[in-house]
Amino acid sequence: MLSNPTSQPTTRVEAAMRVYEAGIQALRDAGFDELSKNPDCIDLVHRFETGSRTTAGFQTTLIAKMQEQWIPGELGDYRLADVLADTLRIYPSEAKARRRIAEDLGPRTGFSGAPLDPVYPNTAAAHADGAIGRGHITVIREFFAQVPSYVDAETREQAEAKLAEQARILRPDQLRRAGNRILAYLNPDGDAPEVDRERKRSFTLGKQGTDLMTKGSFCVDPELRAYLEALFAKYAKPGVGNPADTDSTVDTEPADEVAQRDTRSVGQRQHDGLKMVLRDALASGTLGQHRGLPVTVVATMTVKELEDATRQAITGGGSLLPIRDVVRMAAHAHHYLALFDDDGRPIYLGRSKRIAQGDQRLVCYARDKGCTFPACWRPANCCQCHHCREWVAELGLTDVDQLALVCDSHHRLAGVKDTDWHTIVAGPDHKYPGRILWVPPKHIDPTRKPRINHYFHPHEYWDLV
Known part of the structure; x- marks a missing residue:
């Protein structure tokens, strides 16, 4: 201006x-x-x-x-x-x-x-x-x-x-x-x-479009190309894993009539094949843990969103999933589906241990959906659980209503000093009860007016107009 x-x-x-x-x-x-x-x-x-x-x-x-x-x-x-x-x-x-x-x-x-x-x-x-x-x-x-x-x-x-x-x-x-x-x-x-090949390697996912599709780019090294070639040799064959054909399988060689009915392009078959392999890998439960949860897909929604199949759930990575896709994915093992009331209010879970448990992280995933620091865009998968009340070994509790998802960089800004950002939980009389508020230090805002992150709750931007 x-x-x-x-x-x-x-x-x-x-x-x-x-x-x-x-x-x-x-x-x-x-x-x-x-x-x-x-x-x-x-x-x-x-x-x-x-x-x-x-x-x-x-x-x-x-x-x-x-x-x-x-x-x-x-x-x-x-x-x-x-x-x-x-x-x-x-x-x-x-x-x-x-x-x-x-x-x-x-x-x-x-x-x-x-x-x-x-x-x-x-x-x-x-x-x-x-x-x-x-x-x-x-x-x-x-x-x-x-x-x-x-x-x-x-x-x-x-x-x-x-x-x-x-x-x-x-x-x-x-x-x-x-x-x-x-x-x-x-x-x-x-x-x-x-060294030059290593410098060039990349695999980049672009932003989700309004149709929820995602474009990306990649430059793979010879080893990854060899893996993809072996994968596509089986999973991208005509008649294998065709989502439009109930007779299409991956366990046996496809019959000629099944292959002939497969009208997918090469690119579409490779897309579907890669999706099947990744789905099976996530469902296997052999990929270990990430920030206290198995490496898997976490999708959150309200009961109203589930009943209205035209709406979408949000994943721990911050992407949107159509409800019909979530329901289909829920049929596979080791995926988490968290349902909350229409107001998005989570259930109460308490722990006396310092580290937040997996079920508490799921509640934070559903409530916060990503980093709670004002304007931060980092999704839940990139966050850790922060104690809004400073944890003390003798008195501290790791209760879910006092936990907040915070990315690594913004977690370093939180503390109890005058130069730190403070975190509090919005009370029942607040416009957004139960949400996490960040109180800036005086050198940022002398009035220390609490701030809230609307990024993962985009409908709230209308309230700011």
């Missing part, structure tokens, strides 16, 4: 910032109706693009500066990326991406305190000039992720300088083609050492 303070600026940065904000306001007031010719419009669009790229470079410098002097909890959260996401109201993934860019393009300081050049100095200079955008930076960073480890430092520096020079005049797609030519020169045989 633009500001128009009347006090005198105390720094050159503040004075320049006020001129910048005043200029934006003047443009907003002037409008663009007087621009009737397309050449004038495209010129202005280009100047705006240069300006936005330049301000993005300012942000990169500031983020790098904050990262170097970062104190967990100073600005209310443990990680800088979380502070950026909440302050700028951007995706957490976008905040992490900006922080990583700042690590490569922002100013650095050595152990002796002497300033160091950015990791990619020429790219940083072009970024600061407003000559390149986020797309160019992504291409250059991805280029160096593919450069073989045996390439010497001098050659890397020459490649970075050439790419930064080309980025000033090329589109990102054109720059990628130029980068591929350089990669072909650096690695003409295409042979990658083991």
